[in-house]
Amino acid sequence: MIFHQIATARGCQSYLIGCSEQRSAIIIDPELTLQDNYLALLAKEGLRLHYLLDTHTHADHFSASQALAKRLQVPVIMHRNSPAPFVSFHVDDGEMIRLGSLKLEILHTPGHTEDSICIYVEDRVLTGDTLLLGGTGRSDLPGGNPEKLYNSLFNRLLYLPPETRVYPAHIYSNRQYSSISNELATNPRLQISERAAFIQQMNNLNLSMPDHLSEALRTNLSGGKTVAGLIAEAAEKVPFMSLSEVALRIQSKSPDILLLDVRESDAFRQGRIPGAIHIPRGQLELQVNDRLQDPTQRIVTYCQFGKISTLAAATLKQLGFDRAVALDGGFNAWQEQGYPINN
Helix, strand or coil: CEEEEEECCCCEEEEEEECCCCCEEEEECCEHHHHHHHHHHHHHHCCEEEEEECCCCCCCCCECHHHHHHHHCCCEEEECCCCCCCCCEEECCCCEEEECCEEEEEEECCCCCCCCEEEEECCEEEEECCEECCEECCCCCCCCCHHHHHHHHHCCHHHCCCCCEEEECECCCCCCCEEHHHHHHHCHHHHCCCHHHHHHHHHCCCCCCCCCHHHHHHHHHHCCCCHHHHHHHHHCCCCEECHHHHHHHHHCCCCCCEEEECCCHHHHHHCECCCCEECCHHHHHHHHHHHCCCCCCCEEEECCCCCHHHHHHHHHHHCCCCCCEEECCCHHHHHHCCCCCEC
16 A cells, blocks of 8 residues: 655645555645645556545545545535535445555544544555544534534544544644544543543534635535635636836836726825726726727726736626736735835
8 A cells, every 4th residue: 555644834734545466545634725736646656546436525624525526527425414516426435445455445434523533544544534643523613513523433443543643624733643542541531431521521622614615515515615715726827027127117108007006085085006007806897898998908906905906807708808918016026025015
């Protein structure tokens, strides 16, 4: 078995498992920002990706399963209770996935979410957010249930052989894995093994909500795009112009650019780059025919931080303004560099 553990800076863990005999692979809990890392690792190991798998519907980060599935034409595996429309391969408790000569056993472990599963393969179990190192998954997010979590832990997962290695979907320390026996002995939440007391413990954790909760659930449940994803897609379609280049051009007699400020009206009135015209991003499609009549004009869009202007430039390109460019940096960066401003 080929086994790689890939972590983000925030502690999210994903896993690449490969069959060394048949060179087939699966990626478990892929994270959106690591797509190129996975592809590089597959190429380095000489593996062909056969499956993608999410252990549950994530609420605290963005899954790469849909994006990689489209990119590589491979199926996405989740539990049958998953509502995600891009899942094409549903599994349930007691079933197996064959990966070359490897057999990955599915354990349905609801509690953190209704669709939570763990993957048992050879000497290790990938526990998703059901069992963490020194903790457990929370049960207060949509689909969570502390009683089901108790059953999944004490009546299912913790019955695995004591030496079984535990690899969770999140690690908040320098450790890479634990074992069933170690978690039984040292995990604070597992020391409360009586059902009612465990449920009371989980109901009184008073944890703060994860960052990007609503966006993560929305995109992971529906397959929709993240805001960062939209901006990244736009950035792949447009060129950029530096602050210094724009500053040089607006000082020349023939600047050859039209500056377009796409911020809201209040921001434009408080200060703008000299010579800029104003169309708020929300009005761009409605005003483009009246305000921008020359499709051959070289238009440089800018906003406060350089994100909305990237979307605006991409929109202009879609509307036929082939020379649309986005300012590399926003009005804030322009101010910080000490370039001229008109009020």
